[in-house]
Amino acid sequence: MLSMQTFYSSLFSPKVNQASSFQALLQVARASLKEILAVRSTLAWDTWDAS
Amino acid sequence: MGLYEESIQSLLQHPTVKNWVELGQAIERAAARQLVAWHFPIKACEAVGVPAQNALPAVAAITCAHMAIILIDDLLDEDPRGAHLRIGIGRAANLAVGLNTLGIRILLEAKDCKERVRAAAALNEMMQRTAYGQDLDVQNAQTEEAYWAVTQSKSSPFFAAALYIGALFGSANPETALQLKHFGEIFGEIMQIHDDLNDTLISPANVDWLKGRSPLPILFAQLVQHPERERFIQLRTQVEDPKALEEAQSILVRCGAISYCINELISRHKQAASLLGEMRLSDPQPLIQLLEEAIAPIRHLFTAVGADLIEENN
Numbered sequence A: 001m002l003s004m005q006t007f008y009s010s011l012f013s014p015k016v017n018q019a020s021s022f023q024a025l026l027q028v029a030r031a032s033l034k035e036i037l038a039v040r041s042t043l044a045w046d047t048w049d050a051s
Numbered sequence B: 001m002g003l004y005e006e007s008i009q010s011l012l013q014h015p016t017v018k019n020w021v022e023l024g025q026a027i028e029r030a031a032a033r034q035l036v037a038w039h040f041p042i043k044a045c046e047a048v049g050v051p052a053q054n055a056l057p058a059v060a061a062i063t064c065a066h067m068a069i070i071l072i073d074d075l076l077d078e079d080p081r082g083a084h085l086r087i088g089i090g091r092a093a094n095l096a097v098g099l100n101t102l103g104i105r106i107l108l109e110a111k112d113c114k115e116r117v118r119a120a121a122a123l124n125e126m127m128q129r130t131a132y133g134q135d136l137d138v139q140n141a142q143t144e145e146a147y148w149a150v151t152q153s154k155s156s157p158f159f160a161a162a163l164y165i166g167a168l169f170g171s172a173n174p175e176t177a178l179q180l181k182h183f184g185e186i187f188g189e190i191m192q193i194h195d196d197l198n199d200t201l202i203s204p205a206n207v208d209w210l211k212g213r214s215p216l217p218i219l220f221a222q223l224v225q226h227p228e229r230e231r232f233i234q235l236r237t238q239v240e241d242p243k244a245l246e247e248a249q250s251i252l253v254r255c256g257a258i259s260y261c262i263n264e265l266i267s268r269h270k271q272a273a274s275l276l277g278e279m280r281l282s283d284p285q286p287l288i289q290l291l292e293e294a295i296a297p298i299r300h301l302f303t304a305v306g307a308d309l310i311e312e313n314n
Helices: A004-011 A014-018 A022-030 A033-038 B003-012 B021-032 B036-047 B052-077 B089-108 B116-138 B144-154 B156-169 B174-201 B216-223 B229-238 B242-254 B257-278 B285-304
Strands: none
Touching: A004 A022, A004 B216, A004 B257, A022 B242, A022 B257, A022 B285, A033 B242, A033 B285, B003 B021, B003 B036, B003 B052, B003 B089, B021 B052, B021 B089, B036 B052, B036 B156, B036 B174, B036 B285, B052 B089, B052 B116, B052 B156, B089 B116, B116 B144, B116 B156, B144 B156, B144 B174, B144 B216, B156 B174, B174 B216, B174 B242, B174 B257, B174 B285, B216 B229, B216 B242, B216 B257, B229 B242, B242 B257, B257 B285
16 A cells, blocks of 8 residues: 555656556546546445445 | 335334334334445345346345444534434334334244344344444544454444355355355445545544544644644544635545555455455346446546556556
8 A cells, every 4th residue: 555645656656647546536636626526426425325 | 016125014014013103113114215325135046047036025124223323423523414413312222222222023023034134133233333333433433453453343233144044045055144244344435435535525624523522634644754744633623614625635645545545445355356256146246336436436436537557557
């Protein structure tokens, strides 16, 4: 598990994010709050209905 | 009558419930909302190739345990939706204990299951671990290590026990039962991260924001050295104002806090899928479906922001 600070440094490092798994996560960080809210998770363990 | 309704009816017929009106009413309310977690013992039985009917006592016990956890959680969080506001703190606490002990009793009374004592012990252990996790949680963890310790104590044991007890009622071999338990532990972490994302992105600000608690995205924004950290910490005290909340949530996106949570979700999804691949199950499909539903919101998000498929991003 990456530490939070290591993750942050990797996510915003030009060297790392060019060719790594962080590209998609970087796109999330560059999205607007509106875009994130539109598709935010609705899963929660006390409300996730089985039906 | 479906399996879930059948298990609820068995609870309502129990002598303890017949003598305790409020307990019966709580169980009747559970009949109206079938949470996915309450079906975990059924999924375990199906996965090991045993009729789902075998899981009925386990479903009843897990439903009781979950209701007890929610009662206590709402008390601790001072949640405005909590039953304690309707029936009072004392009666809510009594109800939680009543539900806990009823769940254990239901398992011990399941005479057809030769592993009923082991199952009851597992439920008891789960409640004890969860209580410890709740106790850590009210101390408001402010470090990464403390956060994950709380998650592993507070959220993982429930899902682990639900699958494990289901596996015991499905007469699974011990190795498979333990693998299912481990799968449930990972799944519990997945659910906690989803919970934290929801709690953080909701509007108006919920109890986590207002009480100064630190779900995962907020913890990230507070701990990591990023250019908007000071501004975020300042906004935290103003989130009753919708504009301040929106600005704080936007910082969570920009500073990588949401991305971090997604990365942790993907990592656990892969871990659980890998474990599933190692298990010798008659039918892994019920568990594959659970995992797929848990990762679906991330797939949707990636598609919306034009990102690659998650399988290509790890």
